[in-house]
Amino acid sequence: MATILVIDDEQSIRLLYEDALTEAGHRVFTASSGTEGMRILQEHPIDAVVLDIKLEQESGLDVLQRMVEAHPEVPVILCSAYISFQDDYTSWLAERYVVKSSDPEELIREVEKILAEKGVR
Amino acid sequence: MNNVATHRCLLFPEDPTICPFLTGREDTTLDVLKERLQKMCMSCEAFPLNLEQLSEEQRRVADVLMRLVAAAIWRGHKLTQFREMLEIRDEILDTLLHLSNTVEWALDPEEILYKGLVALTAGTSLGFNRGVALLASHQELVGVFALGPRDRDEAYRIWDEISDRKLTTLDLMHYSPEIYERERTKFEGVLQRFRFSLDDSPFQQVFASAAVCRVDPEMEIAKPLREFYGQTTFWVLPLLSHLKRPLGAILLDNFVTGRDVSSDDLRAVHIFAKQISLALERGLAYAELQEKLRTLEEAHRQIQERQEEILRLKEDIAAGEMVLQLTHSVKNPIVAIGGLARQLTRKLGAESPYAKYTQAIMREAQRLEDLLKDFVKFVDARRASEREPVDVNHILTVLCQEKQALWKATRINCHLKLNTDIPPIMANRRQLYNCLENLVNNAGEAMPEGGDLFIETDVGQGQVIIKIADTGMGIPEEALSNLFKPFFTTKPTGSGLGLYTAKQIIDNLGGSINVVCERGNGCTVLVRIPPAKEQGDGHDPGH
Numbered sequence: 327m328a329t330i331l332v333i334d335d336e337q338s339i340r341l342l343y344e345d346a347l348t349e350a351g352h353r354v355f356t357a358s359s360g361t362e363g364m365r366i367l368q369e370h371p372i373d374a375v376v377l378d379i380k381l382e383q384e385s386g387l388d389v390l391q392r393m394v395e396a397h398p399e400v401p402v403i404l405c406s407a408y409i410s411f412q413d414d415y416t417s418w419l420a421e422r423y424v425v426k427s428s429d430p431e432e433l434i435r436e437v438e439k440i441l442a443e444k445g446v447r
Numbered sequence: 448m449n450n451v452a453t454h455r456c457l458l459f460p461e462d463p464t465i466c467p468f469l470t471g472r473e474d475t476t477l478d479v480l481k482e483r484l485q486k487m488c489m490s491c492e493a494f495p496l497n498l499e500q501l502s503e504e505q506r507r508v509a510d511v512l513m514r515l516v517a518a519a520i521w522r523g524h525k526l527t528q529f530r531e532m533l534e535i536r537d538e539i540l541d542t543l544l545h546l547s548n549t550v551e552w553a554l555d556p557e558e559i560l561y562k563g564l565v566a567l568t569a570g571t572s573l574g575f576n577r578g579v580a581l582l583a584s585h586q587e588l589v590g591v592f593a594l595g596p597r598d599r600d601e602a603y604r605i606w607d608e609i610s611d612r613k614l615t616t617l618d619l620m621h622y623s624p625e626i627y628e629r630e631r632t633k634f635e636g637v638l639q640r641f642r643f644s645l646d647d648s649p650f651q652q653v654f655a656s657a658a659v660c661r662v663d664p665e666m667e668i669a670k671p672l673r674e675f676y677g678q679t680t681f682w683v684l685p686l687l688s689h690l691k692r693p694l695g696a697i698l699l700d701n702f703v704t705g706r707d708v709s710s711d712d713l714r715a716v717h718i719f720a721k722q723i724s725l726a727l728e729r730g731l732a733y734a735e736l737q738e739k740l741r742t743l744e745e746a747h748r749q750i751q752e753r754q755e756e757i758l759r760l761k762e763d764i765a766a767g768e769m770v771l772q773l774t775h776s777v778k779n780p781i782v783a784i785g786g787l788a789r790q791l792t793r794k795l796g797a798e799s800p801y802a803k804y805t806q807a808i809m810r811e812a813q814r815l816e817d818l819l820k821d822f823v824k825f826v827d828a829r830r831a832s833e834r835e836p837v838d839v840n841h842i843l844t845v846l847c848q849e850k851q852a853l854w855k856a857t858r859i860n861c862h863l864k865l866n867t868d869i870p871p872i873m874a875n876r877r878q879l880y881n882c883l884e885n886l887v888n889n890a891g892e893a894m895p896e897g898g899d900l901f902i903e904t905d906v907g908q909g910q911v912i913i914k915i916a917d918t919g920m921g922i923p924e925e926a927l928s929n930l931f932k933p934f935f936t937t938k939p940t941g942s943g944l945g946l947y948t949a950k951q952i953i954d955n956l957g958g959s960i961n962v963v964c965e966r967g968n969g970c971t972v973l974v975r976i977p978p979a980k981e982q983g984d985g986h987d988p989g990h
Contacts, residue, residue, distance in 0.1 A: 339782065342782070342783055345790050349793075407775045407782070427782060428785025428813060429785075429813075
């Protein structure tokens with residue numbers, strides 16, 4: 327079991343990801359903003375972060391930047407409705423990029439791949 | 448001759464016709480004694496002898512008479528000379544006046560050169576046998592026109608014709624582009640060889656001195672000139688702008704008559720050259736102005752076209768951005784609805800009486816999601832995109848890995864046969880992936896009962912060939928021609944944008960896409976893309 331932090335400003339998406347990842351056997355924290363996410367990262371040992379690229383009032387990329395600086399050991403999966411950012415995510419220092427889908431399979435697969443690479447479990 | 452008897456010749460009173468000093472047609476002077484005495488006897492060789500005879504008999508009177516006659520003869524000669532000179536001046540003045548009048552409003556450099564050469568070669572006054580006009584262009588002197596005969600035979604033929612038809616200089620100056628072209632063609636071979644540097648001899652000297660220059664056979668000059676003129680002397684007239692910039696030159700010679708040119712003639716030639724230069728400078732400036740005007744008009748037209756294009760592109764981009772914004776803001780709720788319905792379905796289990804409702808929600812959300820995905824790809828394909836060398840084999844391998852689970856579930860066997868020698872192509876990796884994914888998805892969807900999917904790469908006629916073949920139901924012939932049109936679909940839930948987007952992407956890469964179908968035997972899609980070095984600037988509407 328790993329501990330995953332989901333940061334997304336949309337409540338329904340948080341609910342969906344929390345439910346799907348919990349079903350997949352993970353412990354899940356959720357945050358609706360970058361600030362909240364950073365606080366959880368400080369307080370809890372997190373194995374991986376699922377981060378929406380577009381948050382309310384702030385860019386997910388700024389949050390990503392802060393996160394990589396403060397917690398370089400925590401891998402981040404960028405998650406977005408945009409397909410066009412697929413070209414660029416590595417330059418932003420994210421580990422993975424997942425296009426949002428109603429089928430959370432891909433997200434769970436990517437999370438598990440990362441955890442396996444990091445030797446978690 | 449009936450007057451002969453009444454006007455007795457002093458020397459041969461019996462029969463004046465036996466006068467040994469009369470030749471040919473001069474016997475007509477026998478008619479009028481006074482004229483005969485003045486014209487013939489005064490210059491007759493026998494006359495001084497007669498006077499000497501007389502002087503022996505009547506010495507003093509005869510001496511005086513002899514001196515008076517000598518003086519009269521000398522004056523007669525002088526008068527004739529003056530008259531001829533006046534006639535020549537008159538003709539030169541006339542020709543100059545014609546030239547001046549006729550080129551006054553001429554703006555066409557060809558017309559000016561034509562009239563200038565006619566003025567210099569027509570008539571008996573200056574009447575050079577032949578003239579060649581050169582124009583300066585980019586530090587070069589280029590032969591543009593020549594007027595006159597090519598050889599002696601032609602010379603006599605032309606001169607006879609002019610005299611028979613009583614053509615005046617003014618007649619000859621009548622210009623038309625046809626006459627110009629006819630004369631130019633006669634000397635085309637020579638004109639083509641006449642290309643000189645402004646520094647070549649004798650042009651450098653001519654332009655430096657701004658004076659007409661006589662070139663004799665022993666002078667060292669540019670080779671094509673010597674080849675053309677050989678042992679013939681010729682004259683070079685500089686044509687200079689008012690700022691002494693070389694505009695061109697005129698070459699004149701008398702290769703038939705061999706006539707020399709007096710210093711008076713050269714002064715006249717100089718005035719002619721000035722007149723031609725003046726007109727030519729105006730004509731050339733006008734031509735340049737016209738050319739500039741044309742360029743400006745063309746530039747103006749292009750700018751207008753570009754403006755329209757930019758406006759269209761701006762609208763396109765704005766519309767594209769709007770679609771993207773819209774799809775993104777719609778996508779999150781759809782993902783949530785579909786995802787949560789999926790979770791709910793799982794939690795309820797298949798036995799639940801509510802399962803069919805949650806499944807319906809799930810299905811509809813999925814449908815909306817697929818539509819959105821197509822729209823986003825469609826808009827994305829029209830946007831500016833960075834290109835890089837892309838290995839098609841790699842993309843297809845990744846694509847097949849991604850689809851493996853799906854194909855396993857739908858009993859599709861994928862046969863991947865990749866030629867490892869294919870060259871890279873310049874493309875946007877994501878766009879090409881989307882394009883090939885669309886094609887592969889279509890092939891997969893054509894086999895709902897399962898089947899074989901063949902994905903192959905190869906090189907043919909220097910192009911990368913991608914072949915995607917299925918063993919599905921095929922496409923009806925009437926649908927085949929609409930396949931790449933937007934919003935055309937044979938699927939009940941399709942957006943009709945998948946193949947259209949795929950074709951746009953391939954078109955932008957300078958490639959082609961073809962579909963061959965056999966009813967009941969599946970379809971084969973053939974994509975051809977030129978390799979990186981040949982693609983150049985494929986049309987990319989985003990740029």
